[in-house]
Amino acid sequence: MLQQGFVLTRQIVETDGKSCLVLWLNTVDGPVKLITEPQESCFFIQQTDSPQAARILSAQGIEHQLRELELRTFDQQPVTALYFASPAQAYQVRDLLKGRGIVCYEDDIRLANRYLMERFVCGSLCFSGNIRQQSGYVLVEQARVKRADYQPTFRSLSLDIECSGRGQLYSVGLSAQDHRAVIMIGEPESGPDWIYWVADEKALLQALITQVQQYDPDLFIGWNLVNFDFKLLIERAGRLGLPLLLGRGNSAVSWRDGRETNQGFVTVPGRVVIDGIDGLKTATYQFDSFSLEHVSQELLGKGKATEDVDNRLAAIEHDFQHNKVKLAEYNLQDCVLVEEIFSHTRLLDFLTLRSRLTGLELDRSGGSVAAFTNLYLPRLHRAGYIAPNLPADGGLASPGGYVMESRPGLYKQVLVLDFKSLYPSIIRTFKIDPMGLTEGLLEPEKAIPGFRDAVFHRSRHFLPDIIASLWAQRDEAKQQQDAARSQAIKILMNSFYGVLGSGGCRFYDTRLASSITLRGHDIMQTTARWIEEQGHQVIYGDTDSTFVWLGDEVTDEQAAEQGRKLEQMINQRWQQKLRDELELECFLEIEFESHFKRFVMPTIRGSEQGSKKRYAGLKATDKGDKLVFKGLESVRSDWTALARHFQTRLYEMVFADKDVLAFIRQLIEQVKAGELDEQLVYRKRLRKPLTSYVKNIPPHVRAARLADEQNKALGKPLRYQHKGWIHYVITLNGPQPLEYQNAPLDYEHYIERQIRPVAEGILPFVGENFDTLVSQQMGLFG
Template identity: 60%
Template sequence: MPHGFLLSRHSFDQGDSTCIHYWLTTPQGPAKLVIEGERPVFMVKVADRAQVTEALAGVPHQWQQLGFQTFGREEAAMLYFPTIDAHRRGQTLLQNRDIEVLEGDFRLHDRYLMERFARGGLYFEGRAQARDGYTEYRQVRLRGAEVQPDFKVVSLDIECSGQGELYSIGLYGHGVEEVLMVGKPQSADTAIIWVDDERALLKALEARFRRLDPDIIIGWSVVDFDFRLLLKRAERHGLHLKLGRGGADARWRDGREGSQGFVTLPGRVVLDGIDGLKSATYNFESFSLEFVAQALLSRGKDTEDVDNRLSVIEHDFHHNKPKLAAYNLEDCRLVWDIFQHTRLLDYLRLRAQLTGLELDRSGGSVAAFTNLYLPKLHRSRYVAPNLPADGGLASPGGYVMDSRPGLYDNVLVLDFKSLYPSIIRTFKIDPMGLIEGLVEGLADDDAIPGFRGARFSRDRHFLPDIIANLWAQRDIAKREQDAARSQAIKIIMNSFYGVLGSGGCRFYDTRLASSITLRGHEIMQQTARWIEELGHQVIYGDTDSTFVWLSGRPSPEEADAIGVALASEINRRWRHKLKEELELDCLLELEFETHYRRFLMPTIRGSEAGSKKRYAGLVVKGDEEKLVFKGLETVRSDWTALAKQFQTQLYAMVFRGQDPSDYIRETVAKTRAGELDEQLVYRKRLRRKLEQYVKSVPPHVRAARLADDIRRQQGLAPRYQNKGWIRYVITLNGPEPVDHRQSPMDYQHYIDRQLKPVADAILPFVELDFDSLVDGQLGLFGVVIPAPPLRAHPQKGNASAD
């Protein structure tokens, strides 16, 4: 049977019926599946039949009762419509009369796949007919399949003027490495296809797409910038850009206010690198191509002036087109190499295969959950509820223990492996299981207690089995060292709690989310009690991690052995407890993760209380040392390079038992002397347009406004009016942009706001004081009072053993 991987999907009315088009890439080439006559459907309560019949008097529909019921145990009927338009009109008419419509928001082409458990890969058969560049199939039957597609990919990037006039289009990938450029032919090292004007450039792009016939187009902001501009310029010339397969037009749809728009190329997929990396949980200080490329590839754009690249592009277009072509192509190549380096396309393919999401779908956790859950729910004759009218009540968050601040030797971290998915599996937490568990008259022993009044069926559920299947697949991926597949499954599994606790999900119920998080609280608290019963001190706990201090002076080997033994004993106790009390098989698994040779749990600034989600530690493996920071300045983007470097060196010295006094004095002295100016730059994002900062004007906004005022005075276009990033410093006259600094630096600001907070978090635990060290306090007769020696201070929580 032929097989392929889904690229694009859409449905529309065709006369008095419907038509669905699915485009696939197959080993034999592109395929278009045409499915006609599929009927859109939604559900209503049987009790509303009279009102429904009256309201839909003028809309063709068919009523069917197939034994379905709502989550409120009311009988439900299916309403089928001949067209998408009739389905839409019927829904509007009923909602205008306050008649509840259930599952009315699914697109026809999505529901067709979902109900057949078809996700990403497909087996199909039908009547085949050869077309120009593809094969069309009608009278189609299809089902899900495991498919390993060989995508044909092209990276695209455009260059243009500040007013949006197109200069060139770079193409790089399978079968292509060239630039389409407006201008007269010139000698160049880059392969350039020269065209006369912008209109000819757009037509040349159409021709290249026909010849290259890519499945996937990748780029950087490629949807909201490149394709948006391409379609806008085509419209200016009265053109319909035929970039889809079969000569289909590229189509643009604006997103909701302030959100990204959408581009549709029938038979192809456009993937934005930024959205893809974010969905794969990558996080960077900046998602500019230059920053990400430097971070991942250790190289960047082919330009000597990244910050002023627009003016360079405009200059090169008029004076050095071969140089612009090389720059254009290198941007394409950078995106290609980032996709290769991160295996991003593999991740997106696996996500589509596992969940049914489109390859280009950003976010989509709720849709992924629904695709997996709803067809199973329907086979139990339940109709899914609608979104909560109140937007959903807040559910408790993860457990966070009050910490015991101090500087410690030998801290172990014990982690529960995928705690929330494990809780769902163990305690059978499930939307339908909740409804079945609350059936009146059900004996207590036949249900599993949850929280906030929840009870769950022991045998009527789907989510625990869905997670078990994903879990097994992830274990296989780990054994095969398939990082992309493992990451895709991990993200999907971990999203389920968030989905159930989100008012944007139709299955939201505060009892579901609370039965996960509050069970997590209970598990973490009981685990801590057991560990302390075994003679150890728990100094912190956070969501699924428990931090244990080992007193005495165990060797590294002894500490590791204690960690393994603790995890084993706690797992044994949980198995026994759940079997004895609830007759449940325990799927919780505590693992020994890390041994910190030295560990700091700081206090909240200005308080004696311990902080939360902020700590640092030193891990030693053989001859290698690794500093780990969580929530502290070195991992935060809103602190300067000075603070990050200072913290790293200071903590390393304290963790090694070295006196940092001279280092602190030297750093302060160099700061005051102007020797560290390059490390004093703040870099911050403007998240709104400058004009929208009215009530509060933070320092980076003041710096951006000053920069644009100076640029206007110099006859240059303002740079920061529409969001972006600003680099600035603090001077004696306040914040000023780095490129236009006019005043002397305010070094005291950096000492007080960057160095002192870092030092104050750790120095009290070794009986040192930043102000005393920096001020060089003089005793009587001008004698410098030396800093006290490094030693333990148990009264302040310091648990280093002497």
């Protein structure tokens, strides 16, 4: 019986001029190191270019192998494969041939990725080979692998370092369910037994290596773990001439710089380094700030004592000199918070399932294009095709999702009908697929019509079947209330449209993306027409959602019943229409998603035209009515707390048919009296280095520059030079950082820029005018 495992890390090792793949696995019996038989790197050229390629390579004395294959391009040109002993040689030849005008295909597929995807290996595999027991792991040489369905159980270790402002290591914290340790530089003091005292940085790193090798984790987890903790550990070890042997088999950690400033990649053979920030972003979590303090407060309701960088650094440096036990407790707390966040969000479950669905590495950020390639390419090869190249010009823009011109107003009884996973269901229903397009163009009279002259084959395709399989798995996950699994599948399915419309994907074709979005336009417009034929008014539509006004006199019970009837009618008509006109099974499904008892669709500021992607309403739920905002000030982090609180209360009062004028007047007076100063702070992200802002200098950048000028004058670290967040206020002297405010606040600014826009979004619908209100107030109190 073949053994099973889950791929942790993958590397290429060249020995005697041959390339072998080294895979470290998690198995039920512990870590396994697989070394495959020698593998050849390959790419493709058209057969018509083979003679010229052979002459070029022979003239250069490059050893190679050319083999004509029963494969062809999407242009129906037969191809030849070129094989090489190493990736380096393949890349050298690729560049040489391209320089001579020969087009190469699939020349950027990495050997390790090709090896796994062509065997349909997605995370899990089974293996055989020559097995030998080594110290701490099993070695399998001459290994062969194939796909399996193995669910791993990982041994993870949370890691966090504390250091000085100049990067000198103070301590390293490690934590897991069954392990607690802080390695601290200094003379032993009385304290918990999980503090390990060492003499200096070298001893600290040596103790870290020992702790890691003894605990033997599959995963390191942490916060900004790659580009701070591991980067600094590698730098300090390098300065000391100490190999950082944190990998399995006593292998060393290695670092590779990324394309972006201060970004890089770490490799730890046999162990995966998973950064909590990147992981949560991949799982589509959104926070105003991804600091550990903010995220832990949001998710866990607890965190660290302070989020102020200067004070925290000063406290760390002070405690290292005067209270090292306190610093150790602080260090360990960070490790534990990361553990609890991973547990609370089931982040490892999500990342593991994503890997098992797509073959992406556990630590891979983003990766939608790579996931699609992993799933699609091996199927395409078996159907007799190779993949096209990336579009030379980056690709043409495809039409976006449908957005209807809204009808502004204050309404009662508005329903929202949503198409369930609209774009995946369009792909599945209308057989939209890269190979399906190629095959459809060969037999257009039998094909399914798309848009922009696209036609799709009725049976030769893969993507619709991939989505059908994922859809069934997601339905099963929902029934089992497996949120992590359901979310992973949803993200994957919804990524397919974006991939097909991206110039960064080898399968990009504007006809593919357009046949999805423009079909969506047609579906939304047809659905709206059917609804209005029933005597209702569609006041807005956006991508997959249709907003229906039933009339102010309808009761709540009647509204819910109408929603169910519309859902049934629309689904039946789409099934019949597609069966009668195109002989297609319909996978489109609309759902009665929401019932708003009160609803406001605002105008564009300064215009009578209805806005888009901005609305608010009082939504009926099983737990009572809920106030919902979309795209308005209350859900935007770059507006002040004043605007957010004001909007929430104002809309509550309007929806309850209460007089709002006295409330607004009182709020303005409170602002002018300085009673709400704590709500007047702006918080905004610096999205590029401070020196990159040259021509247009927005207020938050001016505040950040003032702050760092003051920091420099006081001998403090510069906080805002490399992105980050700034808290600032608008004063009579302009924007100033909150920590160095020295001028009075400009209250008129806040009334005009924070109160007025919110009020003007709804006051006209209740027959009131902000200018009139303010002028009356000036007459009373001026």
